[in-house]
Amino acid sequence: MAGTKETPRQKMIGMMYLVLTALLALNVSKDILNAFIVVNSSLEKTNENFTSQVNGQYAEFEKAKKIDPKKVKENYDKAQKVKTMAADLSAFINDVRKKMIANTEGITEEQSDTSTLTYVRNKDNYDAPTYLMIGESEDGSKGLSRELKNKLMKYKEELYSFIETKDKKDFRISINTDDPKNSETNENWEMNNFFHTPLVASVTILSKLQTDVKKAESDVVNYLLKQVSVDDFLFDTIAARVIAGSNYVLLGEEYNADIFVAAFSKTQNPKVFAGDYNFLSQKFNKTPDSVLTANGMGKYKVKTTQEGIFKYGGEITIVSPQGIKKVFPFESEYIVARPSMVVSADKMNVFYLGLPNPVSISVPGVPDENVKIQIENCTYTKIGAGKYDVTPTKTGKCKVTVSANVNGTIRVMGTIDYRVLALPKPMPVLANVVGSGILKYSNLKADFEVKAKYDDSFVYNAKPVVKSFKVFYYKNGMAVSEDVNGKMLSRELVDKIGKLSNGSTIYIDEINVLGADGIPHKLYMKMTLQK
DSSP, X not given: OOOSOOOHHHHHHHHHHHHHHHXXXXXXXXHHHHHHHXXXXXXXXHHHHHHHHHHHHHXXXXXXXXXXXXXXXHHHHHHHHHHHHHHHHHHHXXXXXXXXXXXXXXXXXXXXXXXXXXXXXOTTOOHHHHHHHTOSSSSSTTSHHHXXXXXXXXXXXXXXXXXXXXXXXXXXXXXXXXXXXXXXXXXXXXXXXXXXOOHHHHHHHHHHHHHHHHHHHHHHHHHHHHHTTTTTOOOOOXXXXXXXXXXXXXXTSEEEEEEEETTOOTTOOOEEEEESEETTTTEESSXXXXXXXXXXXXXXEXXXXXXXXXEEEEEXXXXXXXXXXXXXXXXXXXXXXXXXXXXXXXXXXXXXXXXXXXXXEEOTTSOGGGEEEEXXXXXXXXXXXXXXXXXXXXXXXXXXXXXXXXXXXXXXXEEEEEEEEOOOOOEXXXXXXXXXXXXXXXXXXXXXXXXXXXXXXXXXXXXXXXXEEEEEEEETTEEEEEEEXXXXXXXXXXXXXXXXXTTOEEEEEEEEEEOTTSOEEEEEXXXXXXX
């Protein structure tokens, strides 16, 4: 009762959607953004397939209603309500998509309705989509994401109302509006999906939701249809089906697919041929491969040797009870991709010497526990799923190598080099004076600690430490110098400075500072006293 069985394309999209979820938090490249276009196109194709599938189910309802109107009418009317609800929700999602593209591209909604992601200029823009979906709120309540979530929840609840009580525990509607579990920032569904999400990813999420809506419609209509067709409803259509373990295959791995005729007989194995097939002429362009069959299914296996999208097709031949051979053509496709990884320094595009640099590392489609890393000239600590603190031990470059356990085999998914820089030189601070400037005596009396800090543009929370310094000034034409061990001026020294004439020059010299990376520095300050 879990709904219609997933097709190969649906399985591929399910896996790629998991990859999407992982990528949303990363500072991804242009190539990754373009990869969303491929995913979105597949989702749109899947949506078309579901539309065709559910239209066929409605057609079967029409036939059943003509055969036995009394028996079928109640469930037929329910199916029509499902059809209306699904159409309304899908139209709303499509309107959101049009608004999102129009607002981001600066075009009209009519123009955006005909726009494809391939030709959208601002694929990486996240400001306009975030404002539309989240609005001026911290939880999405003032944006369209909250309205979308509420409509999805209502749709799901209404669909479940068509399922009999005894079947509900085994019936799953795959529309998820739950807030993410174990979120470090306590994000809700709205923020997790649409806050700071690039346009190309936001549109892909909307396409995924439309697919979920259409699949849920198909599952419920199929359930209603089965309630009036158990044992005595006759179907006059037999169709070829291809089910792959995954339609997204890493280069060097094996593509696997089951090829069979729906409603097959366990006592008769079909003959299956697959290869370069012209579906229009229903002829092979080259000599096809004979596919092994078992339990009515063809077991098709192809070793992958290059990247790309590969289409194939073929024929299934079975013998009818009357002894007549019937041929059923089929076609499918799969994607072969080179092994890839995603490595993102969470703070900047470089590592800083001596500091724990936060880094996110993942491999699309591979669980975190199956991902292993090696980093040259660095130590590192894993602090969470896909999260690491990386501490370089010397400047220059460090190489990050990511491996993954794929089907029991350890494979190198890629490497990436990061520059390792020393921390910037710190700046001395005394009584709100940074470096040199006007020293207000009122400020000095309130704060007479000599500090050091990095420029405000430096994103790390790293603090250098002042070890010692020398205070130098002139009094009555005589040079006065005083050494200080530590970081604090004494109260007596502050009082002496206070007795100097207004406009006197105060020097803080030979400030010995130890940087957060362990590198020592000597700093200098020149200030004009103001009383």
